Amino acid sequence: AQTVTQSQPEMSVQEAETVTLSCTYDTSESDYYLFWYKQPPSRQMILVIRQEAYKQQNATENRFSVNFQKAAKSFSLKISDSQLGDAAMYFCAYRRGAGGGADGLTFGKGTHLIIQP
Amino acid sequence: DAEITQSPRHKITETGRQVTLACHQTWNHNNMFWYRQDLGHGLRLIHYSYGVQDTNKGEVSDGYSVSRSNTEDLPLTLESAASSQTSVYFCASSESNYPTDTQYFGPGTRLTVL
Numbered sequence: 307a308q309t310v311t312q313s314q315p316e317m318s319v320q321e322a323e324t325v326t327l328s329c330t331y332d333t334s335e336s337d338y339y340l341f342w343y344k345q346p347p348s349r350q351m352i353l354v355i356r357q358e359a360y361k362q363q364n365a366t367e368n369r370f371s372v373n374f375q376k377a378a379k380s381f382s383l384k385i386s387d388s389q390l391g392d393a394a395m396y397f398c399a400y401r402r403g404a405g406g407g408a409d410g411l412t413f414g415k416g417t418h419l420i421i422q423p
Numbered sequence: 424d425a426e427i428t429q430s431p432r433h434k435i436t437e438t439g440r441q442v443t444l445a446c447h448q449t450w451n452h453n454n455m456f457w458y459r460q461d462l463g464h465g466l467r468l469i470h471y472s473y474g475v476q477d478t479n480k481g482e483v484s485d486g487y488s489v490s491r492s493n494t495e496d497l498p499l500t501l502e503s504a505a506s507s508q509t510s511v512y513f514c515a516s517s518e519s520n521y522p523t524d525t526q527y528f529g530p531g532t533r534l535t536v537l
Contacts, residue, residue, distance in 0.1 A: 310465075351466075351513065351528035397465055410468035410481055411526060412454050 308333040312414035319388050319404070320422050326373075327383045327417045329398030337403025340374070340381045341411065342398050345395040358383065359403065385419075393421045424451065426450075429514050429529040436529050437537055446514030449527060454517045455497040456526065459510040470498055475531040504536045 309332045309419055319325035331340070342354040357365045357374050364372050369389075373382045395418050399411040427448040436442050447456065452475050458466040468481030471490040478489050486508060488500045501508055514529040 322465050349511065349531045351515075351523055356525075378528070411466070413458075413465035413467070415463060415465040 307337070308338075308400050308402070308412050309397050310412050310414040310416050312398055313421050315415075316418040316420065318400040318422060319385075321388055323388055324384060324386050325388055325419065327385075327396050327398075327419065329381045329383070329414055331379050331381065331398070331400050333379070333400065333402075335402050339403060340372075341397060341399040341401070342370070342372070342383045343397045343413075345390075345397065345416075346391075347395070349364045351397075355383065384420045388421050390423060393414060393419060398401070427514060427516055427527055427529040429532050430513075431489045431532060432530065433533045433535075435446075435535045435537065436504050438502050438504060438506060440502050442504050442534065444499045444501075444514075444534070445498050445514055446499065446529060447495055448514075448516045448527075450516060450518070450527070451494055451496065453494070454518035454519070455491070455513040456517075457487070457489065457497065458482075458513045458515065459508075460513060460531070461510050469499065469512075470497075476506075490506075501534075504534075506536050508534065509536045510534060 308330045312328045318323045332418045333396045344352045344354050346421045355370050371384045395416045397413040430445045456471045457469040460466045466481045472478045472491040483503050512532045513527040517524040517526045
């Protein structure tokens with residue numbers, strides 16, 4: 307079975323600086339998808355970014371980018387120019403590829419991101 | 424706008440009682456999911472459904488059941504609530520089997536079992 311590990315329970319960063327959240331995963335599949343979700347205090351789960359394992363290019367969404375290292379099974383999230391609104395729990399998640407669109411996601415335990423003004 | 428809703432948002436019940444949490448989506452999505460979120464565990468999959476009359480067990484399905492009689496709804500039932508089922512419950516949906524399909528989450532239900 308696949309597992310997702312987030313080794314940083316909490317991270318703190320100054321506003322406007324850059325922070326990187328770590329995620330590693332374990333799977334025997336070659337085709338899969340990785341996600342970062344944000345959960346602010348409202349509890350709403352918000353998709354931040356998605357990476358297809360077959361793509362070598364790292365995904366980018368505005369100030370959010372990933373460093374996907376397939377051989378190392380590592381999938382880190384970089385937030386540039388941190389803003390107060392970025393403060394939230396961040397979850398890394400995995401889903402298998404072919405036929406996996408109907409699968410549930412496997413989540414890590416989350417990283418609590420604090421933004422210092 | 425299409426959306427996914429959960430009710431109630433908060434529920435307090437007693438050990439041994441039957442509890443049903445509602446989930447309703449208006450996107451006409453085929454796939455629906457139930458997760459629970461506990462401190463130190465992230466979100467874990469309870470049950471999921473690919474369509475009407477289809478249901479499947481997830482990682483932590485013991486003590487829970489679901490039924491899918493229409494596309495829009497997937498109620499989650501706790502047959503005999505236990506204190507270990509105190510948690511925040513999230514419903515989600517996605518359109519199809521295509522791997523890049525996004526799962527959209529409801530706002531969550533906080534359940535306390537006393």
